[in-house]
Amino acid sequence: MIPIRPVPKPYAWGSYDRLQSLVPSMRDMRGPLAELWYGGHPQSPSMVVLGDDEMALDAAIRRDPEHMLGTVVSRRWGPALPYLLKMIAVRTPLSLQVHPLDFEARAGFHRENAAGVPLDADVRSFRDDRGKSEMVVALDDFRASIGFAPVALQLAALRLIDHDLARLMVRLLEGDAVAMSSAADDCMPPAAALWGRSERNIFRAFWLAVMAGQGVCDCDVWESTDWLPLLIAAQDRASRMGAVGGAETPFMIDGVRSALGNAVDAARTFPGDSAVLALAMMNAVHLAPGVGAFISTGVPHAYIRGTAVEIMTNSDNVLRAGLTVKHRDVPNLLRNLRPSPEPVRRPESFAVADGVLYRPGLDEFSLKYGVVNALDPYAAAVGVSDAHPWYETSAIVPPPECVDRPRVLVCLSGELRSRVGHVTDAGAVAGRGGLRTVVMRQGDAVFIPAADGPVSIDGGNETTGGTYLLASTGL
Incomplete structure (x- = not known):
């Protein structure tokens, strides 16, 4: 997991406080803040932190596309992340x-x-x-x-x-x-x-x-x-x-x-x-x-x-x-x-154990809106009512945590613990980087390379939890 910093877009139609309240690192920005970009678009790539170095996400992907994107994604779209994630606040x-x-x-x-x-x-x-x-x-x-x-x-x-x-x-x-x-x-x-x-x-x-x-x-x-x-x-x-x-x-x-x-x-x-x-x-x-x-x-x-x-x-x-x-x-x-x-x-919206998975039918992207440690995670994530077209089909729709694809995880509220790598039944550690854990608080975000394998997201204990966005491909 690699810390990722969003690119702020101070367009005139943006809010003076909404995104700033969601992402504490943006609270010192003066003027309206319209969008936060998480991705590798060549004109506005997010910055990622690799050890002591900071570099653009698109450059980090080109340096090692197999590790960052995985074989399936890199062969399909080349050395580039196929999706762009944004948070937007529309004031006017x-x-x-x-x-x-x-x-x-x-x-x-x-x-x-x-x-x-x-x-x-x-x-x-x-x-x-x-x-x-x-x-x-x-x-x-x-x-x-x-x-x-x-x-x-x-x-x-x-x-x-x-x-x-x-x-x-x-x-x-x-x-x-x-x-x-x-x-x-x-x-x-x-x-x-x-x-x-x-x-x-x-x-x-x-x-x-x-x-x-x-x-x-x-x-x-x-x-x-x-x-x-x-x-x-x-x-x-x-x-x-x-x-x-x-x-x-x-x-x-x-x-x-x-x-x-x-x-x-x-x-x-x-x-x-x-x-x-x-x-x-x-x-x-x-x-x-x-x-x-x-x-x-x-x-x-x-x-x-x-x-x-x-x-x-x-x-x-x-x-x-x-x-x-x-x-x-x-x-x-x-x-x-x-x-x-x-x-x-x-988009098709599937109820899963801890939130909702959205799949628009494209290979390029999918999205999960998740909740950790809520009494009713599904309702807490989306305020679901009988009028909304949710489908209880999580058995046939693999959530993005379980796939070896490039993912972006953003903590919207509270405190989360994300872990990659796990010990298999044979006692081996799965995931190229071994076992790793990151504690995330509101506004924190990480890029999860395909090579990291499955990721688990929880609150760490019964008293912590929060909401998050998890972006991935639709494959």
Whole structure:
């Protein structure tokens, strides 16, 4: 086990106290702290402590990939950790974004390299050559907009917004040929040849929301607008949905109110950005602590508020269309957009003896949210209720402690004891490094090489315990 230090990201939308309270070593940071990265991304690798030396995790892996990653992982992905673990604290809404598809990431990365754009340039869109899928698990109440809602819900939300731009978006969603713009269709990717009518209409309406104000159309709705009062008024109208004689279902009413609520919150931070209207087209998501969502490449999303852990493929590629002070790349976002109305995808969440194991179905990553020395570890870890889709299948799902894969262990609270190596029935010590024990307190983290073999996590005695995150591959 190797001590690992996270990389802090002081973005403006971060919290002034949430991550600082989870990781005591960050308490002296001034200003907002948005993310903590645990991983080996070449642009922001975590530092690991090897004896008296400190070096970047990606360099330590390249020096001995067999020891650090194991044979299976190093042969599959080369000398690089295939996942990136983050803790995030969202104080104000952040960017409306999409993560690129694999082939678009490769093409974009090499295109920007050929153009001489530095890897750390603010105007860079592709910082590596990998597509990016991610899973987010709430650590406290977490709100987001993820993917496109059913078209009927999109129409109901937009019709409540008293503005010509929203009305034109409604016409586009309804397939009004007069309202269509060839400029929108020109931005469609080659994959649009396989889209149905609904996907094309959603793309056009979304295009209009994120392109408004950029002079790309000869219509009269591009004037600068303060969207906050308009959205508050729409939210007030939504509060009266479901009155006697109304045809709306409870699902529709709740979806419209929540979508407009997210749009209002975004407009409080970005009142002049028409991209807030795109949130009225999207699924509004509220994740209770311990509940997760999976976001694949091409799915539009925006985080609104809360604290969570993210685990993703080892990529920093983000294409933004609005609600941000960072670089926007709307053309590339549109080339990667998946304009299909679909429910938010939940990762499979398996109840294990001391917490919950999340597996999104990818080989690159999985995550465990664990509890030590709780009377009811499962409920203590996630506040589980009957409404959550947990599965009692731990017998067929090996937990990450038991596999020889590269793992990252973070102590979220309390005090834990992690041990690697064990004595086999034949009396031999398993694990290349022998028997080792590390006592971890809140905020401590270790990288566990594959060569260390299985790890056990407990409280050391009956009076100590805590919660932890354990990241691994999905293999």
